[in-house]
Amino acid sequence: MRFALAPYAPHGFFRFFRFLTILTGCLILFVIVKWRNSPDISSVPRFPPQRIPEYVCPCNLTSNRPIREPIFLPNEIHTESRALILVESIYSRHTKMIAQIFNATKYPHQLETFSKSLPDLITGERGRFSVIIVENYYKYLNMQSWNRQLIDNYSKRYNVTIIGFMTSKINEVYQHARMKGSNLVMWQNQKAFNLSFSQESLVPYIARPEVSIQSLIPDYEDWVLFEPQKNFETVLACEDAKERPRAAIIRDLGAEDGVKRILIGHNVSLWIVRLGLLDSLRFATQGRFGFSLDRWIQIDIDDIFVGARGTRMIEADVDALVEAQDRLRKEISNFTFMLGFSGSYFRNGDDNEDRADEKLIEMASKFYWFCHMFRHNHPLEHNFTYLEAIMYQNKMFAETMKIPVPFKYSISPQHAGVFPVYQELYDAWRNVWDVKVTATEEYPHLRPASDRRGFIYKGIQVLPRQTCGLYTHTQFFHTYPDGISRLLNNVFGGDLFSSVLLNPISIFMTHQQNFAHDRLAIWVFENLIRFLKCHTRLELRWTDPISSADRYFKMFPQEKTPIWSNPCIDARHRTILPPAFNCSNFTLPNVLIVGPQKTGTTALGQFLSLHPNASTNLPVNDSFEELQFFGGKHYENGLEWYIDKFSPSSTVFEKSATYFDNTEAPIQVFTLIPNAKIVVVLYDPALRAYSWFQHIKAHNDSVALSVSTMDEVLEADDGPLKKLRSRCISGGRYVYHLDRWLEYFPSSQMVFVDGEMFKERPPIVMNKLIADLELPSFDYHNVLRFSPSKGFWCSLTKGKMNCLGKGKGRHYEPMSETLRTKLNKIFQPDNAALQKILQKLHLPMPKWLRSSLYNTK
Numbered sequence: 001m002r003f004a005l006a007p008y009a010p011h012g013f014f015r016f017f018r019f020l021t022i023l024t025g026c027l028i029l030f031v032i033v034k035w036r037n038s039p040d041i042s043s044v045p046r047f048p049p050q051r052i053p054e055y056v057c058p059c060n061l062t063s064n065r066p067i068r069e070p071i072f073l074p075n076e077i078h079t080e081s082r083a084l085i086l087v088e089s090i091y092s093r094h095t096k097m098i099a100q101i102f103n104a105t106k107y108p109h110q111l112e113t114f115s116k117s118l119p120d121l122i123t124g125e126r127g128r129f130s131v132i133i134v135e136n137y138y139k140y141l142n143m144q145s146w147n148r149q150l151i152d153n154y155s156k157r158y159n160v161t162i163i164g165f166m167t168s169k170i171n172e173v174y175q176h177a178r179m180k181g182s183n184l185v186m187w188q189n190q191k192a193f194n195l196s197f198s199q200e201s202l203v204p205y206i207a208r209p210e211v212s213i214q215s216l217i218p219d220y221e222d223w224v225l226f227e228p229q230k231n232f233e234t235v236l237a238c239e240d241a242k243e244r245p246r247a248a249i250i251r252d253l254g255a256e257d258g259v260k261r262i263l264i265g266h267n268v269s270l271w272i273v274r275l276g277l278l279d280s281l282r283f284a285t286q287g288r289f290g291f292s293l294d295r296w297i298q299i300d301i302d303d304i305f306v307g308a309r310g311t312r313m314i315e316a317d318v319d320a321l322v323e324a325q326d327r328l329r330k331e332i333s334n335f336t337f338m339l340g341f342s343g344s345y346f347r348n349g350d351d352n353e354d355r356a357d358e359k360l361i362e363m364a365s366k367f368y369w370f371c372h373m374f375r376h377n378h379p380l381e382h383n384f385t386y387l388e389a390i391m392y393q394n395k396m397f398a399e400t401m402k403i404p405v406p407f408k409y410s411i412s413p414q415h416a417g418v419f420p421v422y423q424e425l426y427d428a429w430r431n432v433w434d435v436k437v438t439a440t441e442e443y444p445h446l447r448p449a450s451d452r453r454g455f456i457y458k459g460i461q462v463l464p465r466q467t468c469g470l471y472t473h474t475q476f477f478h479t480y481p482d483g484i485s486r487l488l489n490n491v492f493g494g495d496l497f498s499s500v501l502l503n504p505i506s507i508f509m510t511h512q513q514n515f516a517h518d519r520l521a522i523w524v525f526e527n528l529i530r531f532l533k534c535h536t537r538l539e540l541r542w543t544d545p546i547s548s549a550d551r552y553f554k555m556f557p558q559e560k561t562p563i564w565s566n567p568c569i570d571a572r573h574r575t576i577l578p579p580a581f582n583c584s585n586f587t588l589p590n591v592l593i594v595g596p597q598k599t600g601t602t603a604l605g606q607f608l609s610l611h612p613n614a615s616t617n618l619p620v621n622d623s624f625e626e627l628q629f630f631g632g633k634h635y636e637n638g639l640e641w642y643i644d645k646f647s648p649s650s651t652v653f654e655k656s657a658t659y660f661d662n663t664e665a666p667i668q669v670f671t672l673i674p675n676a677k678i679v680v681v682l683y684d685p686a687l688r689a690y691s692w693f694q695h696i697k698a699h700n701d702s703v704a705l706s707v708s709t710m711d712e713v714l715e716a717d718d719g720p721l722k723k724l725r726s727r728c729i730s731g732g733r734y735v736y737h738l739d740r741w742l743e744y745f746p747s748s749q750m751v752f753v754d755g756e757m758f759k760e761r762p763p764i765v766m767n768k769l770i771a772d773l774e775l776p777s778f779d780y781h782n783v784l785r786f787s788p789s790k791g792f793w794c795s796l797t798k799g800k801m802n803c804l805g806k807g808k809g810r811h812y813e814p815m816s817e818t819l820r821t822k823l824n825k826i827f828q829p830d831n832a833a834l835q836k837i838l839q840k841l842h843l844p845m846p847k848w849l850r851s852s853l854y855n856t857k
């Protein structure tokens, strides 16, 4: 037993290292001496490997029929990739479960309650939804006939399938009914026997047909069953109590009324229904909602040397681990356990456990290893220098022990410092291990697990990590919290099963204790895989974390940029808060003036800051004195950069006119300050476009200078002029940009300012604005004055006029009538749509928009 640490240390850390090395050396010596003197065996009783029966698939899997891939027509896609989910209540458990499936798979969706008005189904000629989910089909059947027609007409016109859930109604013991307006016959409150996906149906894809699922359905009584018949295709077949053939999921081919439907006779609590829903979605959207059959599974064993005496692995457990890995390799190609090590805790158990540690080192090459943290340190408690030092120590440990650390992957103890980000951790990782990939459960939040996402920060790719219900405190099956059946449900169709089903890449977290004693983790994963292989056609694979990260961000490129949230409102995040955050001194704006550009927002911001109860950010030098944080280059500097700019006040506002038409801004703003009021200036877009053109001309834009009038820009159909044209126009397409804000913010948080009114009578507009922002009253007539020489309004402080610089309120030739007509024509459809939206939201209409010009009836 001669494991000495090499007296090596990088330049600059030498003294520190020598100290630690000596310390570690002493520790090892002490352990060795102690070991020689008397056997040291923990008094904690050991529990034998678990005795829960293995899962046996009720079917012969060797008769694998080839996958019948439906041939999806390469037809032109007339709908956006989005599901409309119509629900009875957004708070119901069933709604939540459906939403979680969509959140986990990241299929875009919009949740709406059945109400008087449906959301717009069409924009222009395009359908906004590629599939419609009806959470309660009875509601759809009893819908107002106009709305029902709207949906059915939409479905027919765009070849959009309606997927509806029919569940048994409480207190209706037996009901045999012909469905309203259809020949379909159904029965409620039925028992379903011998369920299996149909081999004839084109819908099953992940689901493996022919496997009888009977024995695994706990509450099989509450089905709505359908009678198989002409013009309908049975997707999930079964028998009723009298052994008559029935369908539990049926596809309406649309022969009766032209509307294609898939009806599901149970709720999504059952895993088989979830499977059916996923395959139905894939089928209905012609593959747009659906992944391939590949599922990548990585199992990390954190804390391989960390753990209390008596709970750790012994030699037999190490052998069992290797054997389990060999068995798993038959099911998961190339499968290898990833072991996270904290070198300081090597041989820190009783004698039997220490021998297991040594055995692990002897067998090191059978596994892949990754750095955890030398003393399992919580990174947030240490500065960069110290973090670097302990990482070097762990690295020296790996070199001395010759354990393979082939991938630039690391996990932080308790995921601390990964999110909310602690830059020092990222820097130290890069310097010592050149880490490229890590994983966390904490982004954006621990719960719900279906919302976990990845991101890239400082070049390190952070993947979502999944939990499998095994923690350091759940090592024994006989003491599993709330009983082992909870874990079994997890494996057989519950969260763990769903995790693999819904995520193309699953990285699971386990701990060495889960492989000790009763070896619960081995049982869990082996049986999960037996179950998956039995009921699905998923191809289970293993790949290294670096390749997984590549694959992940290729599949979900939209997740690359992290989206900052307020760490102080998440109880978990508050416990892993980097030192720079102080929740009792944390200021974020609660009002955001978002633009658009060239609509007088600078003056609006300046005037608002005259209010004694409103404060804004400190001035910054670049980007026209605007912070331009959301959707801009400063966003990657992180939250600290932003909060540093504000000081506490009852109303704190920020103005950056670039936010309005930025595609990233709405979600980034919403995630950080969901309760903020969003101020938008609505200025006649024709005037705005003209002003914008004059603005860039004044800034010597060569393209703008190359033409004599703006008319030439509007006529351009290629080259740089066309680009200029679209830049000129796009900012004024208010509805188009507003839609994105309204996706996140309720209309009650949106404050619209009439841009022309503001230009003409700012005191009136400001007085109204502060009322809308619920600020104490303050009369702007006293602080704003019109400057005849400047031609615009200025602020009056201490008797002195304070006017904006020369770039503002620029004078130029008024717009010609012909140009006005042309611009009006360009903006007409957008303005008409804006009018409609404002009407629908009962919001005041700017004067310019009220003009008869846009009355299109």
Ligand SMILES: *[C@@H]1O[C@H](CO)[C@@H](O)[C@H](O)[C@H]1NC(C)=O
Pocket (backbone or CB within 6 Å): 060, 061, 062, 063
């Ligand atoms: C499973 O199917 C194979 C091939 O069809 C057959 O040879 C074998 O006997 C079957 N086994 C059982 C247990 O039915």
Ligand SMILES: *[C@@H]1O[C@H](CO)[C@@H](O)[C@H](O)[C@H]1NC(C)=O
Pocket (backbone or CB within 6 Å): 093, 094, 097, 219, 222, 267, 268, 269
């Ligand atoms: C699904 O149906 C079963 C049986 O009727 C019921 O016990 C369960 O609560 C339902 N689940 C949801 C989420 O509504």
Ligand SMILES: *[C@@H]1O[C@H](CO)[C@@H](O)[C@H](O)[C@H]1NC(C)=O
Pocket (backbone or CB within 6 Å): 095, 096, 097, 099, 100, 103, 448, 450, 451
């Ligand atoms: C789904 O995700 C959205 C957006 O992240 C979130 O607001 C919502 O609460 C999630 N729904 C559920 C049921 O988790």
Ligand SMILES: *[C@@H]1O[C@H](CO)[C@@H](O)[C@H](O)[C@H]1NC(C)=O
Pocket (backbone or CB within 6 Å): 146, 147, 149, 150, 153
């Ligand atoms: C649906 O389509 C039918 C037939 O084309 C038409 O008569 C009906 O007015 C439409 N209903 C609605 C609400 O658009």
Ligand SMILES: *[C@@H]1O[C@H](CO)[C@@H](O)[C@H](O)[C@H]1NC(C)=O
Pocket (backbone or CB within 6 Å): 193, 194, 239, 240, 241, 242, 243
């Ligand atoms: C279900 O399948 C089994 C075995 O094939 C058969 O004996 C039984 O009659 C079927 N039907 C019902 C209602 O159990």
Ligand SMILES: *[C@@H]1O[C@H](CO)[C@@H](O)[C@H](O)[C@H]1NC(C)=O
Pocket (backbone or CB within 6 Å): 072, 073, 075, 159, 161, 260, 283, 284, 285, 286
């Ligand atoms: C309509 O959608 C179905 C899937 O729901 C697809 O099989 C079919 O090819 C589509 N037809 C057309 C004309 O796009």
Ligand SMILES: *[C@@H]1O[C@H](CO)[C@@H](O)[C@H](O)[C@H]1NC(C)=O
Pocket (backbone or CB within 6 Å): 333, 334, 541
């Ligand atoms: C297993 O890994 C090797 C190299 O690491 C690779 O060549 C091979 O394709 C992998 N096998 C599968 C089935 O993925």
Ligand SMILES: *[C@@H]1O[C@H](CO)[C@@H](O)[C@H](O)[C@H]1NC(C)=O
Pocket (backbone or CB within 6 Å): 383, 384, 385, 386
């Ligand atoms: C970092 O932390 C160590 C130990 O906690 C301390 O000795 C050292 O002075 C700190 N370094 C800096 C730069 O703060």
Ligand SMILES: *[C@@H]1O[C@H](CO)[C@@H](O)[C@H](O)[C@H]1NC(C)=O
Pocket (backbone or CB within 6 Å): 582, 583, 584, 585
């Ligand atoms: C956090 O801010 C509060 C109030 O501003 C202050 O009293 C406290 O000392 C700060 N805490 C830390 C750790 O800086």
Ligand SMILES: *[C@@H]1O[C@H](CO)[C@@H](O)[C@H](O)[C@H]1NC(C)=O
Pocket (backbone or CB within 6 Å): 612, 613, 650, 776
């Ligand atoms: C607003 O500012 C005035 C003057 O500074 C102050 O007296 C008042 O308390 C403030 N009101 C609020 C609600 O902050």
Ligand SMILES: *[C@@H]1O[C@H](CO)[C@@H](O)[C@H](O)[C@H]1NC(C)=O
Pocket (backbone or CB within 6 Å): 585, 643, 644, 646, 647
């Ligand atoms: C609160 O934070 C601001 C900005 O970060 C800082 O200037 C101020 O000193 C802090 N106040 C306290 C009491 O910590």
